[in-house]
Amino acid sequence: xxxxxxxxxxxLCVTVRAPDGSPLRIxxxxxxxxxxxxxxxxxxxxxxxxxxxxxxxxxxxxxxARISGQITVGEATLDGAGDKGLAAQRGHRITYVAxxxxxxxxxxxxxxxxxxxxxxIHGTATDAQAxxxxxxxxxxxxxxxPQTIGSRYPHELSGGQLQRLMAAMALITRPDLVIFDExxxxxxxxxxxxxxxxxxxxxxxxxxxxxxxxxxxxxxxQMADQVLVLNRGTVREQNAVRAVLEAPAxxxxxxxxxxxQPVLKTVVPVAVKPAPLLSIxxxxxxxxxxxxxxxxxxxxxxxxxxxxxxxxxxxVxxxxxxxxSTVARVVAGLLAPTAGEVVLDGQTLAASLSExxxxxxxxxxxxxxxADVALNPAHSVGDILGRVLRFYHGMSGRAATARVAxxxxxxxxxxxxxxxxxxELSGGQxxxxxxxxxxxxxxDVILCDEVTSALDTVVREAILDLLAELRRDLGxxxxxxxxxxxxxxxxxDEIVVLYKGTRVESGQSGTYNAPPYHPYxxxxxxxxxxxxxxxxxxxxxxxxxxxxxxTDDAGLCRFLxxxxxxxxxxxxxxxxxxxxxxxxxxxxxxxxxxxxxx
Amino acid sequence: MANLIRRATRLPLPGKIGLALVLFWIVIAVIGPWIAPxxxxxxxxxxxxxxxxxxxxxxxxxxxxxxxxxxxxxxxxTVGLSAIAVTIAASIxxxxxxxxxxxxxxxxxxxxxxxxxxxxxxxxxxxxxxVAAFGSSMALLTLIIAITYIPGNFRxxxxxxxxxxxxxxxxxxxxxxxGRLHLAVVEILPNILKPLFADIGLRFVFIVxxxxxxxxxxxxxxxxxxxxxSLVRENTSGLAEGALAIIxxxxxxxxxxxxxxxxxxxxxQGKAE
Numbered sequence: 001x002x003x004x005x006x007x008x009x010x011x012l013c014v015t016v017r018a019p020d021g022s023p024l025r026i027x028x029x030x031x032x033x034x035x036x037x038x039x040x041x042x043x044x045x046x047x048x049x050x051x052x053x054x055x056x057x058x059x060x061x062x063x064x065a066r067i068s069g070q071i072t073v074g075e076a077t078l079d080g081a082g083d084k085g086l087a088a089q090r091g092h093r094i095t096y097v098a099x100x101x102x103x104x105x106x107x108x109x110x111x112x113x114x115x116x117x118x119x120x121i122h123g124t125a126t127d128a129q130a131x132x133x134x135x136x137x138x139x140x141x142x143x144x145x146p147q148t149i150g151s152r153y154p155h156e157l158s159g160g161q162l163q164r165l166m167a168a169m170a171l172i173t174r175p176d177l178v179i180f181d182e183x184x185x186x187x188x189x190x191x192x193x194x195x196x197x198x199x200x201x202x203x204x205x206x207x208x209x210x211x212x213x214x215x216x217x218x219x220x221x222q223m224a225d226q227v228l229v230l231n232r233g234t235v236r237e238q239n240a241v242r243a244v245l246e247a248p249a250x251x252x253x254x255x256x257x258x259x260x261q262p263v264l265k266t267v268v269p270v271a272v273k274p275a276p277l278l279s280i281x282x283x284x285x286x287x288x289x290x291x292x293x294x295x296x297x298x299x300x301x302x303x304x305x306x307x308x309x310x311x312x313x314x315x316v317x318x319x320x321x322x323x324x325s326t327v328a329r330v331v332a333g334l335l336a337p338t339a340g341e342v343v344l345d346g347q348t349l350a351a352s353l354s355e356x357x358x359x360x361x362x363x364x365x366x367x368x369x370x371a372d373v374a375l376n377p378a379h380s381v382g383d384i385l386g387r388v389l390r391f392y393h394g395m396s397g398r399a400a401t402a403r404v405a406x407x408x409x410x411x412x413x414x415x416x417x418x419x420x421x422x423x424e425l426s427g428g429q430x431x432x433x434x435x436x437x438x439x440x441x442x443x444d445v446i447l448c449d450e451v452t453s454a455l456d457t458v459v460r461e462a463i464l465d466l467l468a469e470l471r472r473d474l475g476x477x478x479x480x481x482x483x484x485x486x487x488x489x490x491x492x493d494e495i496v497v498l499y500k501g502t503r504v505e506s507g508q509s510g511t512y513n514a515p516p517y518h519p520y521x522x523x524x525x526x527x528x529x530x531x532x533x534x535x536x537x538x539x540x541x542x543x544x545x546x547x548x549x550x551t552d553d554a555g556l557c558r559f560l561x562x563x564x565x566x567x568x569x570x571x572x573x574x575x576x577x578x579x580x581x582x583x584x585x586x587x588x589x590x591x592x593x594x595x596x597x598x
Numbered sequence: 599m600a601n602l603i604r605r606a607t608r609l610p611l612p613g614k615i616g617l618a619l620v621l622f623w624i625v626i627a628v629i630g631p632w633i634a635p636x637x638x639x640x641x642x643x644x645x646x647x648x649x650x651x652x653x654x655x656x657x658x659x660x661x662x663x664x665x666x667x668x669x670x671x672x673x674x675x676t677v678g679l680s681a682i683a684v685t686i687a688a689s690i691x692x693x694x695x696x697x698x699x700x701x702x703x704x705x706x707x708x709x710x711x712x713x714x715x716x717x718x719x720x721x722x723x724x725x726x727x728x729v730a731a732f733g734s735s736m737a738l739l740t741l742i743i744a745i746t747y748i749p750g751n752f753r754x755x756x757x758x759x760x761x762x763x764x765x766x767x768x769x770x771x772x773x774x775x776x777g778r779l780h781l782a783v784v785e786i787l788p789n790i791l792k793p794l795f796a797d798i799g800l801r802f803v804f805i806v807x808x809x810x811x812x813x814x815x816x817x818x819x820x821x822x823x824x825x826x827x828s829l830v831r832e833n834t835s836g837l838a839e840g841a842l843a844i845i846x847x848x849x850x851x852x853x854x855x856x857x858x859x860x861x862x863x864x865x866x867q868g869k870a871e
Contacts, residue, residue, distance in 0.1 A: 332773045334769060361774060365774075375767055376788075377789060379788075391775070391776065
């Protein structure tokens with residue numbers, strides 16, 4: 001039985017005009033076919049054209065771009081179809097799940113109205129039928145309370161829930177093709193697992209045909225049947241997902257695979273000087289007005305302590321809302337803690353910025369996640385670095401210019417970059433300049449707040465290598481904050497795990513290779529997708545024991561509501577003890593070492 | 599300078615037209631009194647509301663004065679007063695806005711509420727009361743107009759600056775230990791200039807219109823001085839006969855305001871360099 005492919009793309013090119021007016025092909029001669037009920041993954045770095053290809057499957061090109069080639073989806077031919085023909089396809093036969101569902105929902109309308117809208121617009125179902133199908137899809141996507149969740153507003157739902165609701169919206173018209181555009185990239189790893197499982201289940205049950213756009217090979221391994229590896233708009237490799245993972249045929253695929261598991265090329269000798277450089281102890285902090293007991297309206301951190309040795313690297317991990325960035329803000333003096341102290345080299349630092357001396361400020365530098373907003377777009381790279389030199393070291397004129405060139409050399413950028421504005425640089429280059437600004441102060445410790453999170457895997461690895469090199473050559477210490485345990489393990493000697501502002505575990509990074517660890521650490525580690533296709537089937541939210549109503553007592557374990565190994569009568573009545581494991585890691589849990597080791 | 603010329607040549611056509619109109623009016627404002635064929639206050643024509651002729655290009659007004667001479671002399675009041683007033687309004691408004699953005703919270707509240715109070719007074723009534731109390735003078739007019747337009751500029755500049763003050767690059771500068779003046783002037787100000795210039799241009803137009811309106815009501819410049827608005831008012835009796843004396847200054851106001859708008863739209867739409 002020969003079957004024509006369900007989705008057929010031949011010789012797809014997308015052309016834009018380069019700044020000098022000449023035509024520039026951003027997608028060059030891409031052909032692929034997807035059989036019915038299969039998922040094809042488009043994978044590559046940013047700028048590889050993967051989203052452009054996905055959008056062109058809807059006959060859509062961003063301003064000024066031109067699509068050529070043959071595109072057939074189901075029975076419809078998209079090339080040459082006019083605006084009216086395309087409008088009939090979009091949201092009906094071909095649907096789209098965007099990266100940020102939070103930005104894709106209208107905040108002032110109930111979600112069910114938005115989910116059933118495509119069906120009503122295209123007249124595929126009556127209002128009652130569409131609502132019934134929506135509830136069915138909510139249940140299939142494992143959303144809580146499928147009957148009633150639709151009557152909520154977007155701001156009442158979490159990012160992971162919105163992402164699943166958006167998938168429901170995409171599936172409501174029983175489309176020929178669903179395009180998933182990086183739908184889990186913005187989610188925490190623990191949430192990502194749930195969303196991926198829901199997506200996979202619903203895609204299989206509904207027999208949907210899909211295109212899954214992602215930069216993350218491990219995620220793709222769970223979702224796709226076929227993989228198309230893209231680089232600069234051309235196809236590097238196309239094969240079944242297992243074949244790509246196990247026997248990559250192309251060099252570029254191998255680079256991607258290597259970057260998915262960061263291993264540093266630069267080996268840093270373990271800090272021989274155990275002298276503490278920076279230590280914070282008993283930090284309580286939060287936002288909002290402070291009440292009479294000295295507690296803020298929105299407490300974020302409670303009793304957090306950690307120590308960074310001279311030249312050491314300490315990682316802080318946790319999901320969004322764990323308070324990990326707040327730790328950096330407290331150390332930098334941007335947020336005054338309500339209790340606890342920050343000690344640098346034996347000197348207790350003042351809580352607020354204005355009371356710290358310039359020399360104290362110089363020794364601690366902070367680097368933010370998003371270089372796009374961390375570098376002032378009105379200034380040139382030379383101005384940005386030069387200001388730090390003048391401010392802390394009183395350097396100007398030729399000495400400053402020479403030092404700027406030296407700094408740029410340190411971060412592997414040509415000295416000509418000094419004259420450029422930041423918006424002329426690539427994401428990785430900006431992040432390097434962001435680092436160079438901190439280095440310009442000659443700091444003792446750099447607070448890195450998610451510095452690699454916004455970067456592609458390949459660029460991320462280069463930045464991590466740079467960080468390790470700088471540490472080796474300059475002896476600078478890091479407080480490295482990240483949500484990605486693989487990144488932290490690659491760079492840091494010591495790791496602290498935060499959950500809802502409490503330190504639940506701390507230890508040498510080697511102790512995170514195998515249990516025993518805290519149940520939350522266990523969840524974090526097991527949620528990181530692995531490069532094998534059967535990984536997703538093996539993990540799953542473990543059933544949490546039913547414990548009656550948990551009082552919101554500050555003393556109790558914060559992880560209790562999500563803990564799969566909680567003990568009724570113990571965990572919900574008394575605060576957890578800090579246990580020291582044989583491997584040297586300290587765990588805040590009622591369970592004993594042998595129980596945690598499973 | 600060369601940079602400015604390069605940017606001017608890169609403007610789209612409407613922007614070039616706007617630039618030409620604005621330059622034209624600036625030149626007229628500067629050299630007006632020297633190119634006026636007759637003294638602006640003298641009665642030179644027997645006929646009132648005369649049409650265009652070789653001796654009187656734009657005809658004569660309701661007293662038989664030369665309209666062209668009065669127009670080129672009046673332009674300097676309209677362009678000059680408006681430019682000075684908008685500069686004062688924008689400097690004070692943006693200055694206070696930056697203070698509010700980098701200063702303590704209570705100061706922001708205080709300034710914002712004070713501006714809300716000021717903005718709730720209707721501008722024409724405000725001007726009427728002050729002119730009635732102190733009499734009309736050029737300095738007072740400029741001051742009244744400047745005060746009227748401070749709150750609007752403050753609000754726009756403050757909302758832009760407060761948004762930027764939370765951005766990471768300002769946080770980094772704060773963490774470095776930079777003073778508030780540096781945060782405001784070096785980190786924030788350059789990034790709000792573009793939308794601010796759009797706002798300033800609009801306000802310039804509003805001021806031209808307010809000044810013309812005040813003159814039309816007789817509260818603006820006092821005779822024999824006349825800005826473009828006064829010229830329209832004093833010749834209203836010629837409206838019925840479609841006299842050039844009323845059309846010419848009205849067209850002058852229109853071309854100035856349209857020119858400024860075209861220029862600003864074109865100049866602020868381009869990509870950030």
